[in-house]
Amino acid sequence: MTENSKKSEILNVAVDDGYAQTKLVGEHPETGEIVQEIIRSSVRQGRSGLSSFSGGGIDQYETEEGDIFTVSNEIESENTQFDGFHTSQLNRVLVNHALVKCGYGGKSVNLVTGLPVADYFLDDERDIEHIDAKTSNLKLGVSGPDGRAMPKVEDVRVGCQAVAAWFDYVLDDNLDQRHDATGSIAIVDIGGRTTDVAVVVGGNAIDHSRSGTENIGVLDVYTEVRKAIHREFKIKEKFPLDKLDAAVRTGTIRLWNKEQDISELVETVVSEHEGKIAREVERRLGSAANLDAVVFVGGGSALFTTIAGYFPNGHMPEDPEFSNAKGLYKFIRVKG
Ligand SMILES: Nc1ncnc2c1ncn2[C@@H]1O[C@H](COP(=O)(O)OP(=O)(O)OP(=O)(O)O)[C@@H](O)[C@H]1O
Ligand SMILES: [Mg+2]
Structure with a gap:
């Protein structure tokens, strides 16, 4: 591959943006190998009063709307557990920060992220409005500190977290089927604040009567x-x-x-x-x-x-923490 064609390449990246931590799975921008990273930085709106001795560890971002956010391991995070987190500037900053930390600054990416079952569906239908709102939010810009190169988000898709984990269960890393996909499979996602139970039927439907969210994690x-x-x-x-x-x-x-x-x-x-x-x-x-x-x-x-x-x-899969992110990544590779 020539240097130019590599530069114009659009990289597939999946970001499982949970309330507790951001999980990223994607193609390494330089080597093409699969990157798998957890970014546990905290974020809050505004400039922080902190300054770093080492010059690292504190990053300031500005959104297209003109608001400033500070991301660091050294600050107390704003509570991410609020309605609307998934369509917020806070979320966009965290996703962009994860991309930058994993080396996607200046690169073109096809981004896929997820919504929890309760947000992805409204009654028994896909909540198109919510899904579109998250998609549009992630298409808006974020600029980094000192003119740092930010990822160029070419396309955004939003999947359902539990269905993503189902994808990861059914398909191996070569996208070959490793488990039967026709029956009913329960995905139990134990997160920071909540435990999501979703019964996936045949890979394309959720049995809502047996699915739901518990406030325990x-x-x-x-x-x-x-x-x-x-x-x-x-x-x-x-x-x-x-x-x-x-x-x-x-x-x-x-x-x-x-x-x-x-x-x-x-x-x-x-x-x-x-x-x-x-x-x-x-x-x-x-x-x-x-x-x-x-x-x-x-x-x-x-x-x-x-x-x-x-x-x-x-x-239990080998890396349960990464199931959603790996599944989202497989999803984008299958769907192209
Ligand atoms: N091996 C481990 N041992 C102990 N704790 C762990 C381990 N792996 C992950 N955790 C913790 O589990 C919690 C939940 O992680 P997870 O990535 O599922 O959260 P999340 O998806 O961000 O949360 P939510 O589902 O509520 O949005 C985190 O607080 C994380 O630190
Ligand atoms: Mg999660």
């Missing part, structure tokens, strides 16, 4: 772990989310300048929540006997490692 684990730390160490300190996230992942936390082993406490909270979520899923799906599979995806599934064991037909 990994953030509830953080809350309980914090309370347990307070009890165990007789302290009242607040901890930022990323510290609790790390504590849950590693089973240790630094207090009084010393690593403390809290693995038992974390294990107790995690297994309690795993049971709670499994019971919520059972409430919707019963024993799941008339389903082909119950597929557990989302970051919560990576944390609740044994949750698939609650169902004889339970299944």
